[in-house]
Amino acid sequence: KQEVTQIPAALSVPEGENLVLNCSFTDSAIYNLQWFRQDPGKGLTSLLLIQSSQREQTSGRLNASLDKSSGRSTLYIAASQPGDSATYLCAVELTQGGSEKLVFGKGMKLTVNP
Amino acid sequence: DTEVTQTPKHLVMGMTNKKSLKCEQHMGHRAMYWYKQKAKKPPELMFVYSYEKLSINESVPSRFSPECPNSSLLNLHLHALQPEDSALYLCASSRWDRNNEQFFGPGTRLTVL
Numbered sequence: 001k002q003e004v005t006q007i008p009a010a011l012s013v014p015e016g017e018n019l020v021l022n023c024s025f026t027d028s029a030i031y032n033l034q035w036f037r038q039d040p041g042k043g044l045t046s047l048l049l050i051q052s053s054q055r056e057q058t059s060g061r062l063n064a065s066l067d068k069s070s071g072r073s074t075l076y077i078a079a080s081q082p083g084d085s086a087t088y089l090c091a092v093e094l095t096q097g098g099s100e101k102l103v104f105g106k107g108m109k110l111t112v113n114p
Numbered sequence: 115d116t117e118v119t120q121t122p123k124h125l126v127m128g129m130t131n132k133k134s135l136k137c138e139q140h141m142g143h144r145a146m147y148w149y150k151q152k153a154k155k156p157p158e159l160m161f162v163y164s165y166e167k168l169s170i171n172e173s174v175p176s177r178f179s180p181e182c183p184n185s186s187l188l189n190l191h192l193h194a195l196q197p198e199d200s201a202l203y204l205c206a207s208s209r210w211d212r213n214n215e216q217f218f219g220p221g222t223r224l225t226v227l
Contacts, residue, residue: 032214043118043204044157044218051212089156093214099169100145100214104156 002027002094006105015082015114021075023090023105028068031093031100035064035075037086038107044089047075080112118219120205126225127195135190135222137205143217145210146188148180151202151221163188164210195226 003026013019023033032051036044048057048064050073056065063076073090087109091102118139127133137146145164149157162170163182177199179191188205202223206216 034215036218041202041223043120043220044206046215046217049213049215091156096170099162099164100210101159101162101170102216106156 002030002092002103004090004092004103004105006088006090006108008108009106010109010111012111012113013080015080015112017080017112019077019080019110021077021088021090021108021110023073023075025071025073025092025103027094028071029094030068031095033064033066033073034091034093034102035062035073036089036091038089039086047088080110082112082114085110085112118205118207118217120203120219120222122222123220124223124225126227127192128227129195129197131195132191132193134192135203135205135224137188137190137207137219138186139207139217140186141207141217142185143207143209144185145208145214146182147206147208147216148188148190149204149206149218151204157204161190192224195224197226200224200226 005024034049035047050057050066061078066073087107089107091104121136148160151157160174161180166182181189202221204221205219208214208216
């Protein structure tokens, strides 16, 4: 059974720091990996999707990498801002019965202090 | 149009009520999803529709009944719910191809009394 782990569960940093968020998964037979952010009481916002054949993706201050063989992904946030405060979730996409589904980690709550 | 919309935003219902949640997307996506999210937990997949056919049911109780009338619309019919079904219900959609990025709606906050 695929398990997705995000450690630590919470992180508090001063504004301006460069951050690395970690995600690990137990089964390397994944289709894609997707990073999301979620603000309290809101839906999920897709940040980046990395296909299984790719090593990394970049969007603005965000860079996500994927190492399937070691079962790890990292989300790098450059020059963090208070507006980056949210819960960050990673999810792996895998195949079930000919269909695809996401399995989520429990998320990491990030607080960026001004 | 690059968003997924959900109505209503909030819903309070009694255990004997029948209600429905609605989800809509106009991105031409061919897959739509229902998730349930409890406080401080990640979303849990309930149902997946691809090309308007149910492709995954994660052993969801029959008091939740999904419906996909067309490729843009997804409903979740609720009947005889329990207080523990109170949660944020999220809808998502995706292209259903190699780049299967999922886009989520804002959710419906459901409270069962």
